[in-house]
Amino acid sequence: MSALLEVRHLTKKFGGLTANRDISFSVKEHEILSVIGPNGAGKSTLFKMISSFLPTTSGEVLYRGERISNLKPHIVARKGVVRTFQETTIFKSMTVRESIIVAQHLRSRASLAGYFWRSKTAQEDIESFGRYADDLLEFLGMSALAGELASNLPQGSLRALGIAIGLATDPKVLLLDEPFAGMNHDETMRMVALVRKVRDDRGVTVLLVEHDMAAVMSISDRIVVLNFGEMIAEGTPQEIQSDDKVIEAYLGSADDEIGM
Amino acid sequence: ENPVLKIGFVGVTSGPAAAWGISNQRSMEARAAWLNELGGYEIGGTTYDIEIVSFDDQKDPKRAIAGMEKMAQENIHYVVGPNVDDGAAAVRPVAEEKGIIYFPYAFPKELYTPPASNAVLGMVANYQSGPAIYEYLRDEKGVKTVAFVAANESDPLSQRDGGVEAAKELGLEVVSSNVTYQVDTTDFTPVITPVIRTQPDLLVLSGVSPAHAPQLIRSARELGFEGIISTETAQDATVLQEGAGDLANGFISVGGASTPEIASDAMKEFVQRYTDMFGEYNDESNTKVYALEYILETLKANPAAIDDVEEFKKTMDTFEAPNPFMEGDAKLRYVGTTSFGQKRQVAVPLVVNVFQDGEFETLFVAEVD
Amino acid sequence: MEQIIANGIYLGAQYAMIALGLTLIFALMNVLNFAHGQMYVLGGFVTYTIYGQLGLPYVVALLASCVTLAVLGALIEKFLFGPVIRRSSREESTMLLAAGLAFLLDAVILLLFGEKQRGVPKIVDGVLNWDFRIIMPYDRILICLLAILSIVAFISFMQFTKTGRALRALAQDRVAAQLMGVNVERYSMIGFALGAMLAGLVGGLLVTITGINLGMGGPTSIKAFMMVMIGGAGVISGAIAGGIILGFMEAIGLAVLSQYGDITYLLIFVSLMIFLAIRPQGLMGKPWG
Amino acid sequence: MTQSLKMLINAVIFLVVLFVAVPVLIAASGRTDFYFTLTSVALLSIASAGVWLMFYIGRINIGQGAFALIGAYVSAILVTKAGMSFWLTLPLAGLFAALVGVLIGVPILRLKGVYFAMISLVLTQVVSLTALALPITNGAKGITSIPLPDELSVLGVTLIPDFATLENSRLAFYYTACILMVLTFAAMYRLVNSRLGHICRSMQQNEELAASIGINIAYVRVIVFAISSFFGGIGGAMFGSIAQSVYPSTFVVTDSVNFMLNCFLGGLGYVFGPMLGTLVLYFGWDLMFELGRFQLLVYSSVLIMLMLVLPNGLLSLKLPRFAGAGK
Amino acid sequence: MSKMLEFHDVELYYDHVYALRGVSIDLDQGETVALIGANGAGKTSILRAITGLARPRTGSIRFEGEEIAGANPADVVARGIAMVPEGRRVFPYMSVKDNLLMGAFTRSDKKDIQQTLDRVLERFPRLKERYSQTAGTLSGGEQQMMVIGRALMAKPRLLLLDEPSLGIAPKLVQDIARSIVSINREEGVSVLLVEQNSRMALSISNRAYALTTGNVVIEGNSKELMTDPRIKAAYLGGEV
Numbered sequence A: 001m002s003a004l005l006e007v008r009h010l011t012k013k014f015g016g017l018t019a020n021r022d023i024s025f026s027v028k029e030h031e032i033l034s035v036i037g038p039n040g041a042g043k044s045t046l047f048k049m050i051s052s053f054l055p056t057t058s059g060e061v062l063y064r065g066e067r068i069s070n071l072k073p074h075i076v077a078r079k080g081v082v083r084t085f086q087e088t089t090i091f092k093s094m095t096v097r098e099s100i101i102v103a104q105h106l107r108s109r110a111s112l113a114g115y116f117w118r119s120k121t122a123q124e125d126i127e128s129f130g131r132y133a134d135d136l137l138e139f140l141g142m143s144a145l146a147g148e149l150a151s152n153l154p155q156g157s158l159r160a161l162g163i164a165i166g167l168a169t170d171p172k173v174l175l176l177d178e179p180f181a182g183m184n185h186d187e188t189m190r191m192v193a194l195v196r197k198v199r200d201d202r203g204v205t206v207l208l209v210e211h212d213m214a215a216v217m218s219i220s221d222r223i224v225v226l227n228f229g230e231m232i233a234e235g236t237p238q239e240i241q242s243d244d245k246v247i248e249a250y251l252g253s254a255d256d257e258i259g260m
Numbered sequence B: 001e002n003p004v005l006k007i008g009f010v011g012v013t014s015g016p017a018a019a020w021g022i023s024n025q026r027s028m029e030a031r032a033a034w035l036n037e038l039g040g041y042e043i044g045g046t047t048y049d050i051e052i053v054s055f056d057d058q059k060d061p062k063r064a065i066a067g068m069e070k071m072a073q074e075n076i077h078y079v080v081g082p083n084v085d086d087g088a089a090a091v092r093p094v095a096e097e098k099g100i101i102y103f104p105y106a107f108p109k110e111l112y113t114p115p116a117s118n119a120v121l122g123m124v125a126n127y128q129s130g131p132a133i134y135e136y137l138r139d140e141k142g143v144k145t146v147a148f149v150a151a152n153e154s155d156p157l158s159q160r161d162g163g164v165e166a167a168k169e170l171g172l173e174v175v176s177s178n179v180t181y182q183v184d185t186t187d188f189t190p191v192i193t194p195v196i197r198t199q200p201d202l203l204v205l206s207g208v209s210p211a212h213a214p215q216l217i218r219s220a221r222e223l224g225f226e227g228i229i230s231t232e233t234a235q236d237a238t239v240l241q242e243g244a245g246d247l248a249n250g251f252i253s254v255g256g257a258s259t260p261e262i263a264s265d266a267m268k269e270f271v272q273r274y275t276d277m278f279g280e281y282n283d284e285s286n287t288k289v290y291a292l293e294y295i296l297e298t299l300k301a302n303p304a305a306i307d308d309v310e311e312f313k314k315t316m317d318t319f320e321a322p323n324p325f326m327e328g329d330a331k332l333r334y335v336g337t338t339s340f341g342q343k344r345q346v347a348v349p350l351v352v353n354v355f356q357d358g359e360f361e362t363l364f365v366a367e368v369d
Numbered sequence C: 001m002e003q004i005i006a007n008g009i010y011l012g013a014q015y016a017m018i019a020l021g022l023t024l025i026f027a028l029m030n031v032l033n034f035a036h037g038q039m040y041v042l043g044g045f046v047t048y049t050i051y052g053q054l055g056l057p058y059v060v061a062l063l064a065s066c067v068t069l070a071v072l073g074a075l076i077e078k079f080l081f082g083p084v085i086r087r088s089s090r091e092e093s094t095m096l097l098a099a100g101l102a103f104l105l106d107a108v109i110l111l112l113f114g115e116k117q118r119g120v121p122k123i124v125d126g127v128l129n130w131d132f133r134i135i136m137p138y139d140r141i142l143i144c145l146l147a148i149l150s151i152v153a154f155i156s157f158m159q160f161t162k163t164g165r166a167l168r169a170l171a172q173d174r175v176a177a178q179l180m181g182v183n184v185e186r187y188s189m190i191g192f193a194l195g196a197m198l199a200g201l202v203g204g205l206l207v208t209i210t211g212i213n214l215g216m217g218g219p220t221s222i223k224a225f226m227m228v229m230i231g232g233a234g235v236i237s238g239a240i241a242g243g244i245i246l247g248f249m250e251a252i253g254l255a256v257l258s259q260y261g262d263i264t265y266l267l268i269f270v271s272l273m274i275f276l277a278i279r280p281q282g283l284m285g286k287p288w289g
Numbered sequence D: 001m002t003q004s005l006k007m008l009i010n011a012v013i014f015l016v017v018l019f020v021a022v023p024v025l026i027a028a029s030g031r032t033d034f035y036f037t038l039t040s041v042a043l044l045s046i047a048s049a050g051v052w053l054m055f056y057i058g059r060i061n062i063g064q065g066a067f068a069l070i071g072a073y074v075s076a077i078l079v080t081k082a083g084m085s086f087w088l089t090l091p092l093a094g095l096f097a098a099l100v101g102v103l104i105g106v107p108i109l110r111l112k113g114v115y116f117a118m119i120s121l122v123l124t125q126v127v128s129l130t131a132l133a134l135p136i137t138n139g140a141k142g143i144t145s146i147p148l149p150d151e152l153s154v155l156g157v158t159l160i161p162d163f164a165t166l167e168n169s170r171l172a173f174y175y176t177a178c179i180l181m182v183l184t185f186a187a188m189y190r191l192v193n194s195r196l197g198h199i200c201r202s203m204q205q206n207e208e209l210a211a212s213i214g215i216n217i218a219y220v221r222v223i224v225f226a227i228s229s230f231f232g233g234i235g236g237a238m239f240g241s242i243a244q245s246v247y248p249s250t251f252v253v254t255d256s257v258n259f260m261l262n263c264f265l266g267g268l269g270y271v272f273g274p275m276l277g278t279l280v281l282y283f284g285w286d287l288m289f290e291l292g293r294f295q296l297l298v299y300s301s302v303l304i305m306l307m308l309v310l311p312n313g314l315l316s317l318k319l320p321r322f323a324g325a326g327k
Numbered sequence E: 001m002s003k004m005l006e007f008h009d010v011e012l013y014y015d016h017v018y019a020l021r022g023v024s025i026d027l028d029q030g031e032t033v034a035l036i037g038a039n040g041a042g043k044t045s046i047l048r049a050i051t052g053l054a055r056p057r058t059g060s061i062r063f064e065g066e067e068i069a070g071a072n073p074a075d076v077v078a079r080g081i082a083m084v085p086e087g088r089r090v091f092p093y094m095s096v097k098d099n100l101l102m103g104a105f106t107r108s109d110k111k112d113i114q115q116t117l118d119r120v121l122e123r124f125p126r127l128k129e130r131y132s133q134t135a136g137t138l139s140g141g142e143q144q145m146m147v148i149g150r151a152l153m154a155k156p157r158l159l160l161l162d163e164p165s166l167g168i169a170p171k172l173v174q175d176i177a178r179s180i181v182s183i184n185r186e187e188g189v190s191v192l193l194v195e196q197n198s199r200m201a202l203s204i205s206n207r208a209y210a211l212t213t214g215n216v217v218i219e220g221n222s223k224e225l226m227t228d229p230r231i232k233a234a235y236l237g238g239e240v
Ligand SMILES: Nc1ncnc2c1ncn2[C@@H]1O[C@H](COP(=O)(O)OP(=O)(O)OP(=O)(O)O)[C@@H](O)[C@H]1O
Pocket: A014, A017, A019, A037, A038, A039, A040, A041, A042, A043, A044, A045, A046, A086, E137, E139, E140, E167
């Protein structure tokens, strides 16, 4: 089976600093691929290039064989490659449900003018957005929060909302940047199950960046490891966990005194 | 108690441009207070107390219209102002519709030439004073070349264009006329350097505001300019003295009638009363006291005009009265036939002053027709 | 050429000082202070009254104008901006307040000091004339030096003193600054007072050269906005760079484009817009630093 | 259902007040000077509506004066130099302003926050200076003696009579301005409460996130700016026609700032905010006319007090009738 | 002897959203106490209430016997409480040096400050290498060290840490955990630690409280809690 998404020789320089150097890997359809690496290794930068939020310095990203790097973010989103943000990036003064409705922009069939004139298609769209939002919240187990203002949510729910907004666009590939940050173990595992379910039920391919090793190891089909902007390893969770370079650069060794 | 005769003023008396209108408003108020103190002003057998109704238009043409509407509402038919071209042009429709005669301090000729008939130019226009000054300087001081600077704003720019035209007509060589400055300039040296380079005999500060004149003079002198500097607008001696000191000596500007040589006792008293009332005198005010005087005298000449501006217009053609503010037998009358084809200008004496050690001295006096 | 550089430095130094006060207040409170120009005018009038009218020494007048503005700034922060920022749901709301304040100061200045242009006696006489390559009156040179000195003093203050550090910290992260023990209310007030004081200082310096009048406030604010934009909002170095660049642009523009007078400023504005379109965050676009 | 019924009733009340009650009251009290003031309020609130819309996508627009000036000039030039009917030039003025908005907007709309605010402030000056420098605008001399709006007839049926022949052209201007205002705000209300408004709101809160969900933010920004400029152009053109003259100083930076203040004062969270804000700010000044030299002092103090008491705008008093899209 | 910190029956609301409904916790001199709990349980709110960033509606907060509920944060810091806030919050455009000096804002003895500074730099040698670099350009881990160092600059007797491991690579998390232990042991600073990484939190603390939605549900000795089935199920999960 050929790759759904292909990263080819991606390099990104910020002035003198090389945030990504010659990164190449590919992602198969329905795969969950994690990118890990120390802080500042260039993970978020990589995601931003894939979603065209940043222009590449060199190299390219192909989606179904078509180049998607160096376009506008909304065009890449339109093609089905959607990212979430590392920081909790949400629509602060919208409710959870409103956020999800607006996020279904790509599913709309009426034109902007159509919404203004309230064309028939537009009316139908609006109804379907509402229904879909309720379904999605139900699916994510967030129905209780539907009417809550996003700025009042605690950290963890904010992350979940971020993912929900991403999902509402009906993506083919979802890039999640630290989706489990600020969640405790229990919550993390629930989210892990959810992401898996998203993949299984909706056929979404998932790329994620995460520092929570428990989550990464349990969710990933494959893992790519970056260090100082370079790719130092790629493989299954088992392979990565026992890779000396990765342990040295990132995982560290167990420490009895602090029980880890 | 006397019945009240209301005379309007629409102009800018607050905010950054307040200086434009305040001297206007104050000279009207000072004169009105004086008349009322004398027991009122008699028109057609009735003695009126004069009330000045002022509207602050904030130098905004939109507000100027509102001000004129307000005047109409108050049943006022005679209004002094507005102070600037755009305001004067904007109020024209209202004034004509509501039957108001207004005395703007703005120079666009269309305001005064037919079919317009309700505006009366309240002072000497620059295209009238300019030629007189240039001619004098050409003949008396041997000026051959002239340069112009102006602020990059409507009024000064049109005044500059008028000045350039007049200078050329008189056979003077215009060596520089393109240099302009922003109203917010804080350092005029770079502005004026290229002008000085052209070494004109005469440097004209077109439509210069009292605030900028001393700074421009100072910069020009500091750059070594030795020719004559002049302007067609009124200036304030105190401001010149404070801002440029001795460097302003020899600066030529247009003034009203408070210069000692021609001021009558009435003018001296007016200056005194103004100073008492507002703490300090403004040299621009002596031109601006005339509009009110003209309105009242014309009404006196034809009492029917009190509620009928058509009567007023009829009277204007033949009106003549002694000028209380000037020595000798000067007359108040309407002029402007040459410039506008009808008498729509007050005959203020064109007094050309020269600044010397903190005071203005009269250079020459001329008349406009 | 030399003249252009000299003019550029002179203009740049005074502009930079105006921009510094504005950018400081912006960085600390996120307030676009429309009344900055009016504060500058007020400073000029205070100096005029004390030096020009009462005849006290210039230094006393300058100090008095700094103190007056600092106190005024502190009061404005405490009773106006502080409460509004705390209670309004959108921070832009302070713009209405700032504009109202500009109107108010205009009105107060008019009532207190009148509508006339005022000037003070020259503080030093004479003109430096270097072979007609640089012509500059001594008072301008003096004011320019004083301006540069004040800028250096201000930067050192911000960079090396505890208060300066606290102000910078406050501008970057209010909550974190609070957790360091910075009393946010007090230091916001200090910062605002400092910004206002800078305006007063420039007013006091420039009144000796340009004189002062009511109308100078608004345009000065707009110019200050431009400098802040060029350099990047809320950055010390940006304000200075912006001031100097605008100063030089004017000096060069006026020298080179004098024959096309009417469009010199148009060109300056348009090039500014093009510059910002290319570099939206200004030269050093980043928060306070 | 009751909700929309209530809204309908409110709208009808509003229209009756605007088109019947006000003229009747003015006729009864004889205060005909209010016509012009109210006409101004209507026109300025149209321009302010544009600024409000820019707030809605998170941009502080202090450049509306530029577009009002452009509109005024376009209409004046077309009427005086090309002899066109004013009624034709009115939409053209709006469209031209919108076009300029698009051209300028493409580069500068990338700016945010104070940067956009400040550059838009400079924009007003740029347009004034351009008008001063161009020959077609008559430079400093301005365009004067613009004829009043002429007759508009379709197939021989007079829709709008020639204003010059009217006995009370003030009333005619009042009605025209009010109709334009009602149309503007109806359109705004519709826009804000449609999905487009929802999208604008998402951009106001976070443009990056909006882009990530597939919204073409650059496009929406430019469209909104064009609409805003269109409103500015219409308001300006009408003014030119009332004053029958246009100068480079007809709309200046102060006007741009006032347009913005109108929005703040009314309340940024309410569609009808700019209307109320303009009424209070503009009418307020006229009402304080008696105060003489203390007018500005009192006016600005009241403004500051309002801000202290109601920092979120007048409509935050929660007048349910005007609450619009408020939250 | 009274406890160092007594947080007694505190209720806290944001507008009308309750965050704490009558929470009581305490901490002894020299102790490390961990707060664990789900998202939105109110852990951050507890720290905010202590430092005065949030004002509790009812209840009392005593530090070394004195009431500090509702006090100004500046005063709280001056009393000897320092906090490392959620999300690090460095001063991004200040140098590492200035950031650290900001930590000593409430102190005035220059020599004393210099001593503390030397000790902090000794503890985190990485900061010495980056001494004049702008803090915003530091990596996440370095920033975390810097804000801990910054808090130590205040010479606090009580250190509040809000999720120091958030977004930090596993290897660095271990480094930070070690630092916390040694700060507590060597400098005698009491620590109140909020952590999502419950395993780490329990392993380096003496006692712990588990919270759910504004209430303390479990409290006890960390070692014991580590094996408590309720804790194990909710917060620790199976072995990785
Ligand atoms: N816009 C930018 N300009 C300059 N440098 C940048 C920019 N964005 C990122 N960098 C630098 O690039 C490097 C990689 O950053 P990136 O955000 O991709 O790291 P990361 O792997 O996501 O780290 P973390 O796990 O801490 O989120 C860092 O050194 C960062 O400082």
